[in-house]
Amino acid sequence: MILTYAAQQIIQDLGVQISLFKVKAHSGVKFNEIADRLAQVSITSPFQDPRISINSSALNQIKTIPMWNGLVLDYSIKTVIKKFNSEIWRQKWLRQNRIRWWIHTNKAKNINWDMTWKTVHPSKISSLISSSNEASIRRFSLKLLNDELPTLSNLNKWNPSLYTTDICPFCQLEIENNIHVFTCSSQTDINPLIELKSKFIQIIIHEMANILQQELNLDSLKKKLEIYTSDFELRNQHLMEFDQICFLDIIAGIVPNSLVTLSKDILGNNKDSHLVILRSMRKFKIHLFNLWKYRCDKVIIWEKSQNIKTKDKKVGRRRFPILSTVSHDTTELRVYDDLDIEQYKGIETSYI
Structure with missing residues (x-):
């Protein structure tokens, strides 16, 4: 978005005429190769690679320029938030023990x-x-x-x-x-x-x-x-x-x-x-x-x-029952009606 506005303003200010030609990717054309290198952003260090620098404050077509951490966002705020949230939840999923043993950082890049x-x-x-x-x-x-x-x-x-x-x-x-x-x-x-x-x-x-x-x-x-x-x-x-x-x-x-x-x-x-x-x-x-x-x-x-x-199998999955109240003065417990209170007698309340 920012690049498009910048290109439009440069063309308008200089009054140049632009002719577009389709060039196959990686065809050995000098400037096409330069554009390819500039367009590539590393996954591991997205803000350390060479990038095109644009003075966004000089763009007069844009009323509001979204920024994050000093960087101009080349997407709408809604799109950026969705991308951030998507990446956050993906990283949380990847950091689970049952996942991280077979999907680690290097493999994740190939997915x-x-x-x-x-x-x-x-x-x-x-x-x-x-x-x-x-x-x-x-x-x-x-x-x-x-x-x-x-x-x-x-x-x-x-x-x-x-x-x-x-x-x-x-x-x-x-x-x-x-x-x-x-x-x-x-x-x-x-x-x-x-x-x-x-x-x-x-x-x-x-x-x-x-x-x-x-x-x-x-x-x-x-x-x-x-x-x-x-x-x-x-x-x-x-x-x-x-x-x-x-x-x-x-x-x-x-x-x-x-x-x-x-x-x-x-x-x-x-x-x-x-x-x-x-x-x-x-x-x-x-x-x-x-x-x-x-x-x-x-x-x-x-x-x-x-x-x-x-x-x-159902008994094995049954969880320990939730007690509504516990008296600290006696071992008598008030529990849900469907539970057998006899099994809880003699149990110290400090262990419950």
Whole structure:
């Protein structure tokens, strides 16, 4: 905004005539390269890189110039506040222990956060149209990304007296977490990631074919996707701790910048690229959701074999009751009517 006003005023004051020519990016043109360098702002130090200096007070078209910490804001105040709040909540989310072990600073730079959030919420929450399937997929996506699925790893944390181990009950080899659910090899000797990789490629090809139609070069498209997914069969979960995004991160719900770039190179524009990624990730999550439901059916059978009943699980989740009043002179307690007072007799009030 500020740059536009500054350019307009310079043109008006000098009375120059401007001719615009389209120049391909990074084409080796001297001034185009200079403009590219000036336009780039570092993520880690956005106010330390070379920037175009504008005397904003000399601009006579603007009545009010928004500023923050001595810097002129090149956006409206509303946009700036939204960006600030969005970044604040994203950083709070990233600093959770369950997130920070696999998404740290360097990896976060390689993630397309806008597309990632859109794949979690494919439709607006404010939409008047709702369905149980949509809600189920949304809930599954959020729990998968935040490691809140009721896997054995989490069940063991939440109710250790009932679930005494976090090891997968089917393969008996690894901890069953939100990734192992989809990579467990208990049913077959083949690496499950091979099947997931094939499904992922198949979905993307189908969505790109719907966009390209007559211009589709299937062999070239398959070759590019095979190169991009060449290491998608690696199943070691320690890969998630490194800077480079792996297929396990995509399973968790992350959309890497590299995938967005690849899609744009194939389709030629951002609009179609984003549409393909949103649709592809949506269908891929539906596939994962179906695998999750199949796993849940198996766990129910396993729980019955372990004599784990529904009422036992509910008891394990029950919290300590809230007491309305506590008398410091006697151990007699006044509690809610649905609680058994006998279990509290003899308990010192200082421990309550």
